[in-house]
Amino acid sequence: MTETFAVKLEEKCYLPDPRCKAAAWTPDYTRAYQEFMHDPEAFWDQVAHELDWFEPWDRVLEWNYPYAKWFVNGKLNITYNCLDRHVTSDRRDKPAVIWRGEGGEERRLTYDGLYREVMRCANALAGLGVGKGDRVCIYMPLVPEQIVAMLACARLGAVHSVVFGGFGAGALAMRINDAEAKVVITADVGYRRGKTIPLRDIVNEALTHAPCVEKTVVFRRGTPAVDLDPAREVDYADLVARAAPDCPAEVMDAEDPLFILYTSGSTGAPKGIVHTCGGYMVGTYYTSRHDFDIKESDILWCTADPGWITGHSYIVYGPLAVGTTVVIAEGTPDYPDPGAYWRLVQDLGVTIFYTAPTAIRMFMRHGDAWPAKYDLSTLRVLGSVGEPLNPEAFEWYYHRIGGGECPVVDTWWQTETGMHVVTTMIGEAMKPGFAGRAIPGAVVDVVDRTGKPVPPGTGGFLVIREPWPAMLRTVHGNDARYRTYWETIPGCYTAGDLAVKDEEGYIMILGRADDLIVVAGHNIGTAEVESALVSHDAVAEAAVIGKPDALKGNVIKAFVTLRVGANPGDALTDELARHVKKSLGPVAVPAEIEFMDRLPKTRSGKIMRRVLKARELGMDPGDISTLEE
Ligand code: PRX
Helix, strand or coil: HHHHHECCCCCCCEEHHHHHHHHHCCCCHHHHHHHHHHCCHHHHHHCCCCCCCCCCCCCEEEEEECCCEECCEEEEEHHHHHHHHCCCHHHHHHEEEEECCCCCCEEEEEHHHHHHHHHHHHHHHHHHCCCCEEEEECCCCHHHHHHHHHHHHHHHCEEEEECCCCCCCHHHHHHHHCCCCEEEEEEECEEEECCCCCHHHHHHHHCCCCCCCCCEEEEECCCCCCCCCCEEEEEEEHHEEEECCCCCCCCCCCCEEEEEEECCCCCCCCEEEEEHHHHHHHHHHHHHHHHEEEEEEEEECCCCCCHHHHHHHHHHHHHHCCCCEEEEEEECCCCCCCCCCHHHHHCCCCCCEEECCHHHHHHHCCHHHHCCCCCCCCCCCCEEEECCCCCCHHHHHHHCCCCCCCEEEEECCCCCCCCCCCEEECCCCCCCCCCCCCCCCCEEEEECCCECCCCCCEEEEEEECCCCCCCCCCCCHHHHHHHHHHCCCCEEEEEEEEECCCCCCCCCEEEEEEHEEEECCCCEEEEHHHHHHHCCCCCCEEEEEEECCCCEEEEEEEEECCCCCCCCCHHHHHHHHHHHHHHHHHCCCCCCCCCCCCCCCCCCECCCCCHCCCCCCCCCCCCCCCCCC
């Protein structure tokens, strides 16, 4: 680990319309945070009481470092809160899920409709022998049945492991085997950029290396319908049609596992992050409602796939527990054209839009004309997740998409945290480049390697000091790996990110600790240099790596993609170098700049600097199963 380092902070501040603050679920962040700190357990106790439990908990928290139990002995089923609770209320006929296919086809499921589908699917799975504690792998395209399958597992108490439909057979087999899944739920095909992705064939290939699987359930979409192998495969529609309609929710202990979700480690095999029922429900419910400020008439579009944690927490469990309408859309943001997302916002009247910086920068690259064609006036909250939202992307998002009127909530969190941890709550001052402050409910700090807080303006490690309800409980089959999260810096959960705080406690994320470059003795975060490059008009995206150098230890090499209309060449290279020098100083100026058409990214949109570095240095890139193409 590195030492702490100075960071130059430039601050600009946007104050949202005071009316949004007055009407927000958390109208006063400072007071809410103080209330939480005054008695953290009472805070979460109160939130948990807003939900339905079969039996109450004895204690809010049992903290046996580094192991936490939340809502001890409480009994619940998360699907009861996402479904049953709403079908007995005015929300019964409210749309729960609105789905758009890549070709524009639409399906809507009301809360009542979703409830019925989930119960039938749960009975169908039970008929295949799936019960409490069994693992089910879900490898599906972005269709409503993906959500139905997740909820059906949760209804039975089976543990789902959703694998994003963009992963290949090897990655899928590894995840199936690690979780020892008994059943795989898939579809014949997914659609992406007008192309067909043969999901079921990929499953079949994976299963040659995964003997634990007894049955594959195939949701058939294509025509003519593919033939299934009766020995191993069952048709989703058939199975569900034959299943009994009622399926009471299994009584789950708060600490029973709800799902496993694999996240790639910086080295070695992916980790199966384990989340449990009670705390995860309470944490995702609270953050959905308060951070997005969900009101009864809102329509939330989170553009992630349910196969990522963002989809688990902010498409499926959190928003449905709140009882809102969620939009899901199969396909990519620039297909068939870069107006696709904005057309959908206009058509469906989306009010809360949650996406990733990589998508925002892609839209910037295509210019302002695309969003300008559409009526985006229904939008009232804009969210961001997954990577630092650099100031230029913030400005563009805020002005071009939000018309300068919507709060931008940049949410920092992880697969491991299960829920938002840092954000700027609705109505609070927004500072471009800063994610914000700890949510009421989390204790966050920036520290040195001994766990001592570093002063404002000094970069250090981002940590969470106290347990929080939706935290991971273990790494499936590898508890030692779980403990390292809490043992790397004594007494704290180490996120693995570098960050810096300002005088008001706003946190700027500087990138992963392993993305730090030491140039002539100065620590430089890749995100800082990338942000400086992207602040130039010609640049769409940038990725920066360290290259060993005899003199300086390392020098910076930048890979840059340009906005439509910009010309690569020596003149631009010199100009970008001057530009970085002006904003960050000479030590951060890239020694080399290479123009590229696109950057290597993970399937969830994170830039894979490791791959660029391997190519540059002629090394083996290691595990690239998460690489997009
Ligand atoms: O480095 C941080 C970055 O994404 C990591 C977590 O990745 P994952 O588990 O795939 O979850 C992504 C969705 C929650 C973090 O360690 N990250 C996530 N959100 C932000 C972020 N970096 C900066 N700003 C964010 N808002």
